[in-house]
Amino acid sequence: MSFIMHRRACTLGLLGLGLGVHQATQAKAGPLTIVVPYAAGGPLDKSARLLAEGAQAQLGPTQVENRPGAGGNLGAAQVAKAGADDKLLLMGAVATHAINPWLQKDFPYDPIRDFKPLLLVARTPNVLVMNAAQADALGIRSAKDVVRHLKEHQGELHYGSGGNGSIGHIAGEMFKALSNTRMTHQPFAGAGPALKALQEGKVLLMFDNLASSLPLIRAGKLRALGVTSLGPDEALPDVASINSEVPGFNVLTWFGLFAPASLPEAQARTYATAFSAAMRTPAGLQQLKAMGLNPEELTLDAFGSFVLSEYKKYEFLIKAVKIRQP
Numbered sequence: 001m002s003f004i005m006h007r008r009a010c011t012l013g014l015l016g017l018g019l020g021v022h023q024a025t026q027a028k029a030g031p032l033t034i035v036v037p038y039a040a041g042g043p044l045d046k047s048a049r050l051l052a053e054g055a056q057a058q059l060g061p062t063q064v065e066n067r068p069g070a071g072g073n074l075g076a077a078q079v080a081k082a083g084a085d086d087k088l089l090l091m092g093a094v095a096t097h098a099i100n101p102w103l104q105k106d107f108p109y110d111p112i113r114d115f116k117p118l119l120l121v122a123r124t125p126n127v128l129v130m131n132a133a134q135a136d137a138l139g140i141r142s143a144k145d146v147v148r149h150l151k152e153h154q155g156e157l158h159y160g161s162g163g164n165g166s167i168g169h170i171a172g173e174m175f176k177a178l179s180n181t182r183m184t185h186q187p188f189a190g191a192g193p194a195l196k197a198l199q200e201g202k203v204l205l206m207f208d209n210l211a212s213s214l215p216l217i218r219a220g221k222l223r224a225l226g227v228t229s230l231g232p233d234e235a236l237p238d239v240a241s242i243n244s245e246v247p248g249f250n251v252l253t254w255f256g257l258f259a260p261a262s263l264p265e266a267q268a269r270t271y272a273t274a275f276s277a278a279m280r281t282p283a284g285l286q287q288l289k290a291m292g293l294n295p296e297e298l299t300l301d302a303f304g305s306f307v308l309s310e311y312k313k314y315e316f317l318i319k320a321v322k323i324r325q326p
């Protein structure tokens with residue numbers, strides 16, 4: 001090979017190497033992605049899209065990717081295994097970080113060690129709901145009426161949930177234990193099908209996420225019989241807490257943003273600050289309020305302490321009510 005040809009080959013090689021490096025840099029410089037481990041349209045998905053849009057001015061292009069499956073574990077595991085440079089965050093929840101790990105022996109990630117908590121987005125009670133027409137026909141208007149009706153029909157009635165080990169399932173088993181009543185659990189493949197069955201009268205009751213049921217309650221299709229927090233919720237001020245009739249009953253749904261554990265602290269602070277500000281814009285507050293949610297104040301270490309306490313709390317509850325995945 002002549003000197004000129006050799007130099008040309010080297011030059012082309014270096015250009016090719018430079019192009020490869022440029023392409024790799026471009027790939028790493030892609031949009032920040034919030035993984036929602038559930039189907040589109042639910043409260044987590046809507047909140048993630050609100051935050052993605054509101055934080056773009058500070059963080060650059062930000063998108064949402066729905067990766068449902070395995071009760072939220074599939075999407076959560078994707079982020080748990082990501083590196084700090086992969087630009088992946090997770091909209092995790094009580095299920096992915098406090099409940100699911102206690103339901104399976106071979107769990108695909110460690111909810112404490114594999115993540116860096118960034119921001120608690122919302123805490124919301126579940127609400128005990130019933131088909132409104134059926135509730136009227138049976139004269140049921142409160143949790144006290146539910147207990148009375150169940151004791152008159154011990155073991156004959158069904159409650160629905162979004163699946164075995166879901167927050168609705170845990171709430172139902174706690175309700176039975178604390179009220180000394182019996183009813184049969186009917187799991188569905190998600191909260192949507194369970195709500196449909198409830199409206200069709202195929203199950204009598206359901207403990208659903210307040211943000212999901214609120215539009216149906218406001219439309220008069222469902223009757224709210226009690227909220228699962230210790231006191232009333234401002235979204236349903238006239239609905240008493242179940243705790244007032246069934247002492248000790250307290251189950252909340254929560255969700256928030258997590259990063260892979262390898263994310264540097266400085267970047268974690270940047271993300272937490274930007275997303276927290278996005279929640280508190282007038283548009284953000286309006287959208288959260290429409291879902292029956294209020295923004296939270298917990299970020300970084302404070303959120304991490306909360307997640308750890310929830311993880312330990314549900315270990316106790318799940319073992320106490322003896323819930324197992326089939």
